[in-house]
Amino acid sequence: MINIIPIVKVSYIIFRFMKHINKKLYNLIKEIFIKHKLSSEHAEISAKAIINAEFVGAYGHGLSRLKMYCDRIKKKVINPKPKIKIKKISQSISQIDADNSIGFVSADIAIKRAIKNAKKTGIGLVAVKNSGHFGLSGYYAEQAVKKNLVTMIYTNAPPAVAPYGARKSLFGTNPICFGTPTYSKVPFILDTSISMINRGKIRFASKNNMKLPSGVALDKFGKPTTNANKALKGVQLPIAGFRGSGLAWMVDILSGVLTGGNHAGRVKDPFEDFSGPQNIGHLFITFKTNLFVKDYNNRIKDNIKKVKRLPKVKGVKEIMYPGQNKYKRYKMNLNKEIKISKIIKEELEILKK
């Protein structure tokens, strides 16, 4: 049996109110990772990130990826016993060589280091190379925000989005993430991909013979398509054409070119390409809220209040800020059994054997 007490201590979000049923699931994920040679500490970090993704409703970053992580460990393209190196560049700046660890672990080390640096000097900048898919950027942003810091996080991802003018994908869905404390229960966490539509939604439409909205994808010949099967063989489009393409490119430069990670379409698809590690790069920026103003708490509260009080479009009950919906789902899912599909249940059964 795994003692739950130290987990309660280290985690400030999850597990405080979690019922037995989710503790069991958490323990199961942890056990699976330990069976796949992760240390107990790394298995805990990874299990927490996966459970969190399920709670907030980001199923594409949750249990649906567990088998993939284990497969990559088995095929030796994720290193279960990494020697992660942290290099101090200055009091504010650190570099992490993740040694092909599972992404959750290097991201967890990186955000903690970025927090430490910002607490010490006002600003933290931490780059990670030789990492892998780390789940949701917002999960790490939350850690910084809980420590009363503003944060910006960038990571690249395998090719999914065509640069503006191209008919082949090269950029990942490259999220832009920004978080700030709100001095309320619900932090402001923007965590937005720069593609018009999530790949998961295209897969869902394909399986269910549904049409895609127009303007979200091109077929393999570079022609706009609303056919999900053709879209899967083609490319996804960035938000807002040249603008979104530029934002995706910015993220590839910040998280790949700058950090020493893979870039320019070289990040391997974790589900399909086992020919080597992903070598994803991440960049974490953190800074104190009170560098320039004494009353950041009142200012941000006032800012949010002003937006929320605007007259609404018909049918809209509340103007939400980024992070509110995820928090709602999180609270809703925290105290109930998480629904797991038959396929994933079967995967879990096999993985724990």
Added chain:
Amino acid sequence: MINIIPIVKVSYIIFRFMKHINKKLYNLIKEIFIKHKLSSEHAEISAKAIINAEFVGAYGHGLSRLKMYCDRIKKKVINPKPKIKIKKISQSISQIDADNSIGFVSADIAIKRAIKNAKKTGIGLVAVKNSGHFGLSGYYAEQAVKKNLVTMIYTNAPPAVAPYGARKSLFGTNPICFGTPTYSKVPFILDTSISMINRGKIRFASKNNMKLPSGVALDKFGKPTTNANKALKGVQLPIAGFRGSGLAWMVDILSGVLTGGNHAGRVKDPFEDFSGPQNIGHLFITFKTNLFVKDYNNRIKDNIKKVKRLPKVKGVKEIMYPGQNKYKRYKMNLNKEIKISKIIKEELEILKK
């Protein structure tokens, strides 16, 4: 007569190849600003920014604003003799109180300070408050990029864009700006507003009885409209719905809430509201390219080459990176007389009297 030699010295972009005709225009703008009580130095900084906007084809940030700046000085809502205070927070971090200077001047001081801080410590963070409209973010990004730094610049602006779910505008077109050296003549400068369409284009459509594309604006009742007149009375929509709205909100927080500037829709329209200074906030982030890798120059060159070599959508000749088009226009306009509309010529005549 104004001696042109010191200008050539301080400017690294403009004036190297500029013909007499544009020098004359530059001198005229400078004289107009001096007539409106700006110091010679501040008049030079402002004239350069305005000429640059004309060269790159961003006419909405060029001569079309000159009268507005002068009007605001006359009505004492821009301070022509500001006492700009620079406060050192740390070796990396500085705060600037612009004392309601014309925006160009405080932005110029800020980017120079951000460059200095990054050169010294690897990273620079500079916040500005009590500033005004500073023209194009990309113009300042270029300064940092020329000094071999990566940069991110945020500024807010008067209400133009409705937050997602609202039928009243509150966010400005709040640009996101990112720049990196490319080790070629043309820097990578992303400078993108988060609105679907520029306000200038809506004004143009209104004057010429043209329809707007769908999905770019709402009328004053919150209903989607393609009628430009109704759009002008209504609100502009952010790119990509909730995502773009979140990005605009992020910029308002970074440049307003954090810096001590106005935010939450309180930045006054510079053309219409003379009841007080704008108190716009700006945030400048700069860092060295070689913090984490030794061969950033090769990496960024390789990155751009890989994207440019992708197969293209039919009709596309070249995949462009952000900044390329503006650079092309800049080069094109540098050696020829800038076309000035009759209205603006008349304004210039009156202003110089």
